[in-house]
Amino acid sequence: MLQVNYIRENRDHVIERLALRNFKQTTLVDEVVALDEQRRQIQTESDALAASANTSARQIGELMRQGKRDEAEAIKAASGGYKEQIKQLTDRLGELEQQLHEKLVLLPNLPHTSVPAGVGAEDNEVVLEHGNKPSLAEDAVPHWELTSKYGIIDFELGTKITGAGFPVYKGKGARLQRAMINFFLDRAQQAGYLEVQPPLLVNEASGFGTGQLPDKEGQMYHVGVDDLYLIPTAEVPVTNLYRDVIVKEADFPVKLTAYTPCFRREAGSYGAHVRGLNRLHQFDKVEVVQLVHPERSYEVLEEMSSYVQSLLQALDLPYRVLRLCGGDMGFTSALTYDMEVWSAAQQRWLEVSSVSNFESYQSNRLKVRFKGESGKTQLVHTLNGSALALPRILASILENNQTDRGIRIPDVLVPYTGFEWID
């Protein structure tokens, strides 16, 4: 959520920035400014009235103590009107605050100055490409054929148990999953991230804090009887660990990592692009999250980007890094890098990580603050990234590393899998 004060003082700039993500509801910005203006005016009136009422009440108390009952009664009689007036004003204030809040949550984050203009994926800027795309044999096949050929994933069985998009990993497939999770967690720990195991179900306040609610309600599975949401990413519970916390500046940077399954409804997605492991309703991911001093957040974003790339390099997967354009960036992000690996048999890039700086957009909702040098509390900047999401990494490993002999496991994973080949 953007800060009202900022919008008030930088109205034109806000509109200009929002235009970069093709957000053209300039009236919304003006409505926010107007509502805020009204709110503050009513607030002032209400406060003045409350001050008078407080004074009277104090006087009455003092007079009563002194036994001056008559004088107290006189003031009491004159104080009767405050209650009704104050109630009217505070009711109005409540309405204004609610309206303001409703408008405010409709405004996405302001893109960073380096974000390219654009409307969709085709306008994203390729920052760099790394590694060589392997040239496969004539008979190379996509991963969904490899998984059944080697019996490591059973999609049909998952469909029977739950539904489409819930694969069952078996044998070396299951072990490879476990190996990747451990590999990613070990690397994160070496990079200074504290490992946590958060809940996989979160309440509404948590969903709101990181921005999934109310905007993307339909994306999450909702457990109605208990009014809880299955997490779409570890970002939600992990970032919310610091909701309403005032961080000590000495504790910066706060670096957290978590492995969790992720659940996404992805309603309305069908077709070839979502075959096999390309898009699932449940998948595994290791996430990294940082809470940092505002002055350092872009430096940290680059650091996180490098970290994610180091994983891809270790796995020896060809990848590219995109700087998302204004139109393709998530609602809450100010700058996002997407990492995509090359899927040799499908001949396409698959997104395996998204690293974002949310600046104070999330922390304003979450109320994650720190006490600065001046002694004033300020909002921290939050960042997160996938490091990494497993399914498409797996897809890429399977496709890129397929040989006559079987599928070669990347060297760094062998200590974790205990085998070198899926055959």
Place this chain on the structure above:
RNA sequence: GGAGAGUUGGCAGAGCGGUCGAAUGCGGCGGUCUUGAAAACCGUUGUCUGUAACAGGACCGGGGGUUCGAAUCCCUCACUCUCCGCCA
């Protein structure tokens, strides 16, 4: 699922309807003392809003009510804890 207790500042824990944003202890910060540290002593120490700065306003789980006045009384919701039951 059944029964009971509770929710107050970073933590612990007081709080007759008025002088309570809130005692006290611990912790934190600053200082005295010390070669240094510890101890002791002194001072200080919540958040939000608002102002150029003061002032002012709000917050004692959430919401509502009674009252001139509510942390304190009433209603309601949520959550936590304890015991029993069930259970990885």
